[in-house]
Amino acid sequence: MIFEIQESEEAGIRLDHYLVQALPEMSRSFLQGRIKEELVLVNGQPSKPGYLTRLGDEISVAEISFKEPEILPEDIPLDILYEDNDVILVNKPKGMVVHPAPGHYSGTLVNALMHHCKDSLSGINGVLRPGIVHRIDKDTTGVLIACKNDHAHRHIAAQLKEHTITRKYNAIVYNVIKEDGTVDAPIGRNPSKDSTERKKMAIDPVHGRRAVTHYHVIENLGSKYAHVECQLETGRTHQIRVHMASIGHPLVGDNIYGKSKSYLEYGQVLHARVLGFIHPSTGDYMEFEAPLPDYFTHLLSVLSKS
Secondary structure, three states: OEEEOOOHHHOOOEHHHHHHHHOOOOOHHHHHHHHHOOOEEEOOEEOOOOOEOOOOOEEEEOOOOOOOOOOOOOOOOOOEEEEOOOEEEEEEOOOOOOOOEOOEOOOOHHHHHHHHHOOOOOOOOOOOOOOEOOOOOOOOEEEEEEEOOHHHHHHHHHHHHOOOOEEEEEEEEEOOOOOOEEEEOOEEEOOOOOOOHHHOEEEOOOOOEOOEEEEEEEEEEOOOEEEEEEEEOOOOOOHHHHHHHHOOOOEOOOOOOOOOOOOHHHOOOEEEEEEEEEOOOOOOEEEEEOOOOHHHHHHHHHHOOO
16 A cells, blocks of 8 residues: 655654554554564654655555455445446445454445445455545444545545545534534544543543544434535545534534444434535536435434423
8 A cells, every 4th residue: 555645734643643544453562563564664664753845755555465345235225326337426324334444354345345246346456455546434324425436536536635536414412503604623633542542532622633623513303403505625534523522513413423322223313415526537527415414303303392
């Protein structure tokens, strides 16, 4: 895998911290080991975990040395919003993991895409993530794009890096919100030494990467909740969940960043409703919308009476 430092907020970060953000499925200790084993190269040369990234750096990570599990196609129904020879957009259901990872090697969106698309998926992200150019959390529902060839993958990945893709999410959060606003706060790994806490993301002014979320109040629900639309300017791991929690409005059902035990059975109430992008072959702007799922509209009705 190859990463390029092309944005100013990606520069000046410890190499091991950068890789943890770029490869969140891998632990910091695992990545530090790979750096020390000289399996991570910066501009073709071995480096150290504490190396500070610079604009223009090319970071290459050798393929995982242990044997990767075989990922098999599975006949899992897909809610397809759009499909052509370059891209496929699906409405991901709640509870589905996007790509295989330790503990989840079957039943993922990738398994379903492999069955539906056969061999027509981009290979840039390796055998565990064919076609996957971005992802949403297991309990987040909504629009997700996968790429069928490497040309489309590079084109969509560039738009993601340039923050030109339209991404609008609907969420139900705790506490009434009086007006629209923006959260501009860098996000990085939780600096806690506790192994459980380290899996979380957090506002990190020192090592975090710039993250911007614009939120719009759709409706306040009773006296304790609000239905909001969040538009991503950037796309960091758990961005909406971290940002909304940081301003006192954690997502309903969020058992990681929320403090209430109410509605935890839902998982975070977050839906990727709109995705818009420039088509990699035609150059046309295309925008797709996934309707709010039934669980979301049901909860809106329940909480509006609270």
